[in-house]
Amino acid sequence: MNIETLRLARDKAWQLQIADIQAYVLKNPDKLKTDFLQLVADQWVARQKAKFKLPGWYANPDIIYPAPLSVEQSSSEATAEYKARLFFNAGYPNLIDLTGGMGVDSAAFASNHQSVIYVERNKSLTEIAASNFKTLGLNNIKVVNADAVQFLSAASLAADTHFYIDPARRDASKNKVFKIEDCEPDLLQIKHELSSYLIKYSPMLDIKLAMSQLETVAEVHIVAVDNEVKELLFLCHKPNGHAKITAANLTNNHWQTFSFNYETEQIAEVQFSLPLGYIYEPNAAVLKAGAFKSIAQKYGLNKLSGNSHLYTSETLIKDFPGRVFACQSVCRFDKSEVLAHLNSNQANVSTRNFPLKAEEVKKKLGLRDGGDTYLFATENFKHQKIILICQKPNEPRQT
Structure with missing residues (x-):
């Protein structure tokens, strides 16, 4: 058309x-x-x-x-801006987007780079992107209708060129795929041609496996928007030491980030305790990143148990990357005991390392969704099933 x-x-x-x-x-x-x-x-x-x-x-x-x-498959404006800042910090003046698609990422890159080359094999997408770039006043984007692999084999590229790749994650039958070798282009076949690149994959991908396959990973970014993980980003060039892992949660108000590496995570020590005055639930990006001990060590928190991934402290830590609650009461998983500590039968229920799902817990406790009370059904380090009754820190304590 x-x-x-x-x-x-x-x-x-x-x-x-x-x-x-x-x-x-x-x-x-x-x-x-x-x-x-x-x-x-x-x-x-x-x-x-x-x-x-x-x-x-x-x-x-x-x-x-x-x-x-x-x-649906394009990046959001928020995640595109995050990637544009990553490239800006890397200091590469020239950038080639090898899988241009709708052009959202290229448009964001153009604001931070001297020149951007948008490469896309679908002619219709190429024409639409070219029109939109002109509409947006982005005159430093060159549009190329070509296959990424063919473009790489034919192009003469400057040494200070950075590449961005967002491989297609659907096979010939339109089924979703997640493994690196199943995506197109297959980075395992062309990575030797790229000196420095950022590649985006599905949140379903195993991060450590991908790092071992890509080999030259310097940074990994787990990017969530409003606490839903959207993208895994691997920044690849000659690494200097251990790969830096950053969990980022992008919201309208601000960006929450937490960085660590897997080597220090492995040897980090964590303390366990019963619930104290405040309860902390890491955001989805931190959990996907696997910073289970590093987050506790960074903020001086105790864990409730090895697998619950809920944390606690006696004093409030305001800048924690996740949700923070004031712990009102700790109960056994018993309907009469829990209801005795509530002002109504409304609560927001979550489960962590618990045999029942949130809906099942609500049904057994006779609760409805809503209100300003938050219940966590979880397990403590003594392997006891417990219910934490919480409120946001600025809410008045229940009596």
């Missing part, structure tokens, strides 16, 4: 003040031709998917969207 037709479909989709695109397609009140109607629907759906993921793009009426699946 040519770019001018897509612009017309975009403009039509922008004009639609509707909540249900399927009803619009079925009724087709504007008597659009079938093919064009589908393009309008795709533009509308793709833009809705971008609303929270790409708010800056969503707000721009001149952005053309690729197929909705491409928007």
Whole structure:
């Protein structure tokens, strides 16, 4: 489909003040031709998917969207900005995005680099990205329609070039894949051609296995958005010492980061205790990173047990990378005992190293979701099943 037709479909989709695109397609009140109607629907759906993921793009009426699946698979503006800062800190003036896709990452990189080369094998995506780069005023991006492997074999590249790769994680049958060798391009086959690169993989990938396969990993970044892990990033070049592992949780207010390495994690010592005045739950990025002992050592915390990954202290640690609660009471897993410590039958229930799921715990305790009380069903270092009754630190203590 040519770019001018897509612009017309975009403009039509922008004009639609509707909540249900399927009803619009079925009724087709504007008597659009079938093919064009589908393009309008795709533009509308793709833009809705971008609303929270790409708010800056969503707000721009001149952005053309690729197929909705491409928007789903693209980086968010938040994670793209995180990667752009990583590259900026690395000090490489030139960057090549070998798997350009929708172009969100390239657009973010362009703000911090003298020049960016966007490489994408899908011609339609290439044309859409080129149009959007122009719309966004990004004149330092060169667009190349080529396969990444073929581009590498044909290009003459400067020594100070940095590469970014976001391999396709679906096979020929559109099934999701997670192993490095199953993604396309397969970095294990082309890594020898790249002196320095950042590669993005699914959160499902085994971090330590990937490090051993990629070999030259200098940094690993586990990136979460609003406490949901979205990306694993491996910064690869000649490492200087142990690889630095950074867990980052990106929110609207700020970025929580915690860095460590696996060598110190392995030898770190941790103290265990019964619950004290405050309870700490690490964010999802810290947990995926596996910083179970390092986080306790850094903040002077005790663990409740070896596998619960909940922490405690007598005094409040405000800058902890995760959720912090004031511990009101500690109960046995007994309905009457728990309810005696609650002002209502509402609570937000989580489980850590507990045989029942949160829904099952709520049912057994006769609780409903909601309120400002937080319950953790967990196990202490004495292997006793316990319920922690907590509130946010600024909430008044229950009596």
